[in-house]
Amino acid sequence: MGALDDGHFNAELENGVKLNCLDLGFEDQPETVAIEDAVKVLLQGLGEDINREGLKKTPLRVAKALREGTKGYKQKVKEIVQGALFPEVGLDDAVGHAGGAGGLVIVRDLDLFSYCESCLLPFQVKCQIGYVPSGQRVVGLSKLSRVADVFAKRLQDPQRLADEICSALHHGIKPAGVAVILQCLHIQFPNIESLFLDSSHQGWAKALVHSGSGVFENEFADVWGDFLSLLKFRGINVDKTQMKNSMQQCWCPSQCSSSAKVIGPPNPGMVTAVTSILSSLGEDPSRKELVGTPSRFVKWLVNFQNANLEMKLNGFACGRMDPLKQNGEVSHNKQQIYTELNLSFWSQCEHHLLPFYGVVHIGYYCAEEITPISKSLLQSIVHFYGFKLQVQERLTRQIAETVSSLLGGDVMVVVEANHTCMISRGIEKFGSSTATIAVLGRFSTDSAARDMFLQNIPNPASGRS
Amino acid sequence: MGALDDGHFNAELENGVKLNCLDLGFEDQPETVAIEDAVKVLLQGLGEDINREGLKKTPLRVAKALREGTKGYKQKVKEIVQGALFPEVGLDDAVGHAGGAGGLVIVRDLDLFSYCESCLLPFQVKCQIGYVPSGQRVVGLSKLSRVADVFAKRLQDPQRLADEICSALHHGIKPAGVAVILQCLHIQFPNIESLFLDSSHQGWAKALVHSGSGVFENEFADVWGDFLSLLKFRGINVDKTQMKNSMQQCWCPSQCSSSAKVIGPPNPGMVTAVTSILSSLGEDPSRKELVGTPSRFVKWLVNFQNANLEMKLNGFACGRMDPLKQNGEVSHNKQQIYTELNLSFWSQCEHHLLPFYGVVHIGYYCAEEITPISKSLLQSIVHFYGFKLQVQERLTRQIAETVSSLLGGDVMVVVEANHTCMISRGIEKFGSSTATIAVLGRFSTDSAARDMFLQNIPNPASGRS
Structure with missing residues (x-):
């Protein structure tokens, strides 16, 4: 019947529920299998054992996440908008603008999530959309969000994303004009070398882009002023002047260039594997913007290669002391809690090959005759265990064990993280964060000690105002 | 082949993609059709024309939204958790707690959305989950979110929701213990009568509930203190003392009782229709907690009945003046912009029968010889147009036209709203809001006047710190 040749997203209901009748199950589809194979090549290229328990299903999880995260290629704006155009009378032009004829309509603060076409990493988007209805009709407000999502769920670049949302809405709604503003945040490319020299190499790459059609085509039109004012009094500060050239060159x-000095050229087998992933997602790997993507993604991955780091950092194992001996004899002197807060870290979730990042707080009791560990050594320990395929629970334990071996046993570690895998993959829990604790020695039995340490951790929200 | 009798959610992939092979399409399924029929009864009971353009597809949209919003009935926790348990070594108990043996793991600030079993309206949930791993295994962090969602997507009450999430995770992960804290917000039941007497009858009904298993079963256990501390330094203030009896009686x-004085008993046909919706969702309408739900939902709907209000409020039509006459003769005196900001409103989205609510800002030029409109009259106008099946664009226009007819033509109205339909229905854009503008007379041509008015609107974010 030819059904098996027919592509895999035959029918797609408005709410994203798929009815792939007569089709192969997701796991058996050739695209899924091809991505799985490519991910195995990548894991092996990183020197990982693909049969290790935590990694066994990683290829399938990555395939699911990538196909879910790029499902916009299969979605049609026309179908989304068509059923949601409603007649709505406006005002006579001589009287004013409102309703279906000229009254500006705005949807603010849509959280979106997209994949960077340059490096395949996800980036976050705050999306602001305005349009001016005409022809006595308006569109269902949620459709602005749905249409934006269709284009976010592709491999993108901020300006193109803004332009595509704007143009699709303009053609779908046929209004007097559409305006789109995107505030985009891209994870940094931490370079293990530079991180040890400069731990401030953190933060986000930012882009503020806009796109306008119809009455918004002229950037100096008054209607842009109305739109920006309506964003401003909700705390969204987009200045008209800012909007010029805010997009960095790259x-x-x-x-x-600064992140380019990776040791040697990328492994050709891994690059080929990423190229095959691009094809499986329905992209053309020879598209100009995608040509360098596979090797850039491999460079990112190689940052999280175990072997390289083990060699570089085996230094601090030498400093070990016997924790039991220390612990037994000098415990009465250990009255002082030393803390080192907000040590930043980067890591790669081994279940989804997606970054997670955040801060580590370390507290320890230290006998007087022992010099407290320097912040830079603690930061090195954090990076050492961060720059791997990891899970947060293990990272926390490993940091605690290492600090404990240096200092004699009474250690508490809190890791706070944001997981990219919690916001991509259709879960979209944008505001969520995770925390894990490890407690060793005195901290595991003395809740007052734990409390004293936890009270020291600042609340970033209260410092923000 | 019997496939058509077999229920409609045969296979369900982890990421919510359904493969209903050999099944009826969503729109033809008997549950969908039954809900559509019931919604038609409700619309007719409200005196609406079900063939009006904006309402034609409302029955189908409501059916989709309700079935999507209660899909948790068909989901199985076991399937979600099973593939995501990972071996992770812990520490020897004598040394401490970390990793897969005793290191507390927390996921914070999960935004959920549920339906109140008592009145069928949606309510918002901020969910905090902690668990203490044991048996040297941990669960994938995103599964905590997925499991919480399974129970949120049912008809719920806060305490039961917390208990069900807690118990399901406890049985699924078999950890040392699970803790769940939910901060729930329920929309108020605005009573049109009381609103005109007291416009402060706004805000939210709140509930703070918690549930604990295993090591969290004892509310005074130290581990609760650790959990609460880890929430606190991210700005989530849940006090241990607060947690006692914070759930209101109702x-x-x-x-x-205060909202119960609705005019007469609810229409029996409408009540029967809601009962049939409950059955179609897979619920038992005779379950103790659901017995009064249909009539409570009908009472809510009746608040938005056109006819009742028209009679009560036709008063202010009498005050009309001829806008053109006013406008032409005294425009040189109209130098002063009067503003009335943050007039609250409630409305019901006619596309989804879901509430939207927010504030209205009104600005107008007024000639000296005309007394500015009192705040209470403006508030009445806002409620008059709010308490209907509405769309925001129309509401904005209607308020502007009415104020303009009273004051002579130079009017600007901004409506800012949160739409429940933007966060239910699988769209889940929690932070988003909408704004619509109507401009009449001078405001439609004079961008400086618009700007002056918009500058007056306060930024609630800046006032929050």
Whole structure:
């Protein structure tokens, strides 16, 4: 019946529920299998054992996440908008503008999530959309969000994303004009070498882009002023002047020269594997913007290669002391809690090959005759265990064990993180964060000690105002 | 082949993609059709024309939204958790707690959305989950979110939701213990009568509930202290003392006596229709907690009945002046912009029968010889147009036209709203808001006047710190 040749997203209901009748199950589809194979090549290229328990299903999880995260290629704006155009009378032009004829309509603060076409990493988007209805009709408000999502769920660049949302809405709604503003945040490309020299190499690459059609085509039109005012009094500060040239020359950090000095050229087998992933997602790997993407993604991955780091950092194992001996004899002197807060870290979730990042707080009791560990050594320990394929629970334990072996046993570690895998993959829990604790020695039995340490951790929200 | 009798959610992939092979399409399924029929009864009971353009597809949209919003009935926790348990070594108990043996793991600030079993309206949930791993295994962090969602997507009450999430995770992960804290917000039940007497009758019904298993079963256990500390330094202030009895006697405002004085008993046909919706969702309408739900939901709907209000409020039509006459003769005196900001409103989205609510800002030029309109009259106008099946664009226009007819033509109205339909229905854009503008007379041509008015609107974010 030919059904098996027919592509895999035959029918797609408005709410994203798929009815792939007569089709192969997701796991058996050739695209899924091809991505799985490619991910196995990548894991092996990183020197990982693909049969290790935590990694066994990683290829399938990555395939699911990538196909879910790029499902916009299969979605049609026309179908989304068509059923949601409603007649709505406006005002006579001589009287004013409102309703279906000229009254500006705005949807603010849509959280979106997209994949950077330059490096394949996800980036976050705050999306502001305005349009001016005409022809006595308006569109269902949620459709602005749905249409934006269709284009976010592709491999993108901020300006193109803004232009595509704007143009699709303009053609779908046929209004007097559409305005789109995107505030985009791209994870940095931490370079293990530079991180040890300069731990401030953190933060985000930012881009502020806009796109306008119809009455918004002229950037100096008054209607842009109305739109920006309506954003401003909700705390969204987009200045008209800012909007000029705010896009950096290379927004994706993978294209900045500083992060380019990776040891040697990328492994050709891994590059080929990423190229095959691009094809499986329905992209053309020879498209100009995608040509360098596979090697840039491999460079990112190689940052999280175990072997390289083990060699570089085996230094601090030498400093070990016997924790039990210390612990037994001098415990009465250990009255002082030393803390080192907000040590930043980067890591790669081994279940989804997606970054997670955040801060580590370390507290320890230290006998007087022992010099407290320097912040830079603690930061090195954090990076050492961060720059791997990891899970947060293990990272926390490993940091605690290492600090404990240096200092004699009474250690508490809190890791706070944001997981990219919690916001991509259709879960979209944008505001969520995770925390894990490890407690050793005195901290595991003395809740007052734990409390004293936890009270020291600052609340970033209260410092923000 | 019997496939058509077999229920409609045969296979369900982890990421919510359904493969209903050999099944009826969503629109033809008997549950969908039954809900559509019931919604038609409700619309007719409200005196609406079900063939009006904006309402034609409302029955189908409501059916989709309700079935999507209660899909948790068909989901199985076991399947979600099973593939995502990972071996992770812990520490020897004598040394401490970390990793897969005793290191507390927390996921914070999960935004959920549920339906109140008492009145069928949606309520918002901020969910905090902690668990203490044991048996040298941990669960994938995103599964905590997925499991919480399974129970949120049912008809719920806060305490039961917390208990079900807690118990499901406890059985699924078999950890040392699970803790769940939910901060729930329920929309108020605005009573049109009381609103005109007291416009402060706004805000939210709140409930703070918690549930604990294993090591969290004892509310005074130290581990609760660790959990709460880890929430606190991210700005989530849940006090241990607060957690006692914070649940009001009747959390759902529909059960508070004050909102019960609706004119006469609810229409029996409408009540029967809602009962049939409950059955179609797979619920048992005779379940104790659901017995009064249909009539409570009908009471809510009746608040938005056109006819009742028209009679009560036709008063202010009498005050009309001829806008053109006013406009032409005294325009040189109209130098002063009067503003009335943050007039609250409630409305019901006619596309989804879901509430939207927010504030209205009104600005107008007024000639000296005309007394400015009192705040209470403006508030009445806002409620008059709010308490209907509405769309925001029309509401904005209607308020502007009415104020203009009273004051002579130079009017600007901004409506800012949160739409429940933007966060239910699988769209889940929690932070988003909408704004619509109507401009009449001078405001439609004079961008400086618009700007002056918009500058007056306060930024609630800046006032929050």
